Amino acid sequence: MKNTPLPDDVGRIRAFNRTLTRRLGVLNERYLGRDRPYVESRLLFEIGADGATARELRQRLGMDSGFLSRLLRTLEARNLATTQPSAADARVKAVRLTRSGLAELRKIDALSDKLAQSMLDSLDESQSQRLVAAMAEVERLLRASSVEIAPEEPDGAGARHCLDRYFAELDARFPGGFDRSHGHSSDTSDYRAPGGCLLVARLFGEPIGCGALRTLARGVGEIKRMWVSPDARGLGLGRRLLCELEQAARKHRMRTLRLDSNGTLAEALRLYRSAGYREIERFNDNPYAQHWFEKALR
Template sequence: MEPVSTEHVTAFRRFNRYFTRRIGALDDHYLGQDRPLGEARLLFEIGDGISLRELRTRLGLDAGYLSRMTKALEAQGMVGVRVHPDDSRSRIVELTPAGRVELKEQQRRANALVSDLLGGLTPGQRTDLTDAMATTRRLLRLAAITVRLVDAASTDARACLDAYAADIDARFPEGFDPADLVRPEEVSGDAGAFFVAYEEGLPVGCGALRRLEPGVGEIRHVWVHPEARRLGLARRLLGALEREASARRLSVVRLDTHAALSEAQAMYRACGYTEIPRYDDNVYASHWFEKRLS
């Protein structure tokens, strides 16, 4: 990894300071007008029926703390609580009509505040601001994602592979049989490696490397969660897989891809892969690529 220059760090921290102190505080301020901030946030996160369990993990709250806040909101008539239909240990919170009204009002006020702020800008400046924010967010999300080597048999790896299989099953005209996924033993130990990308602790992408023949590796199942696409994550996964291949003294990596995945093909080309003749008998493949690692 290239060292991070001081200017970038300074610029980042300047922005962080400015934004959190001056702008971000707005949000908490209007939210906290009618009720404690914690409760307001809770109200916001409770869409239409969510289990306490999920709320707790999503917001990272203490169970007791959450229980009490929920009770307070219930006493105010903002939410209703009922037992989970499938698991009577768990409970489901949902907004009451009054809660919905309250939330809507909260949103209205927040929007008015933002409208007010943006009103000082010309339409062109507003567009520029929106674009710059989108870029900032995209790159920050990408930066905050970590790619880790994991056991291909782990829960997270399975979850990614299952999502990947369902994904391409829907995109390939001929469908996709999950039995054609790599087996864990093909991508662990000396045979290969499996990487999972995490955002906020949740798996949002994966990629597999397996030894094809001496000095040659194969990259398979590079997948990115729909919510994490267009960030540049596939490239990062590819980079991690290539570094792993280099470390394993593989001088060449190959991969194949389906005709339906044209964006993927464009990406492989952009990442230095060149098309080669068929090297396997993968029934789903229509294009084959190779990259020589330095």
């Protein structure tokens, strides 16, 4: 369900953005007193000590390839970074910091810590705690607002990543482990159009969650493979995925949705019950299922 912000809400967000960018000094051509603007310093940080690929940098920073290429050329000209074909795949550009780049990164980190401390120095203890708590909440909500959910092919890289993590978590959490050969767990053909779909949630380009829908019978669908990365839990993503799957089911002219779950997945059981799913008798032969649910769609 889309949220319609009030005009005052939009104004407050814009005011917050203006205050934040000014306080952080990101509008200064010499960010943190160094000989470069904020965007170049941020790129050094994202490359980091371990390096990164150009594709990863584009995803993390939301940059187009042309702008990123220009920034990388600037860093290379200053002997702060190098860009070379990856040893694993020559089509992939691997970016690494030089010795000078690593030294500069350490300086930037120290200056960033000093800037953060300066935000607390003029506040009393109570105000400092309120500011840090508010920043943590804003950061969490901004991450939640940055998540994008879209259908993907079940054999796509993002879908495979999520499904592999999903099965690995079941194997770790179920008392007797999880065998993917049972219950047609490796069969994803039902999650393709026109009978179903598979949704993948991404945060800054990285897959962090999934959910699938398949047809059980005419007008009846089943939700499968609901998973959210532990790093993304607490963002309301499970509920968003569930709502998106219900919307997809309506488009498939499904009037009823069913799903099953295991008793060890307490958070999933709470989600389904709070979303209006009621427990019913067993409707499948899934050997790992202990609870069965159904919901009539409106």
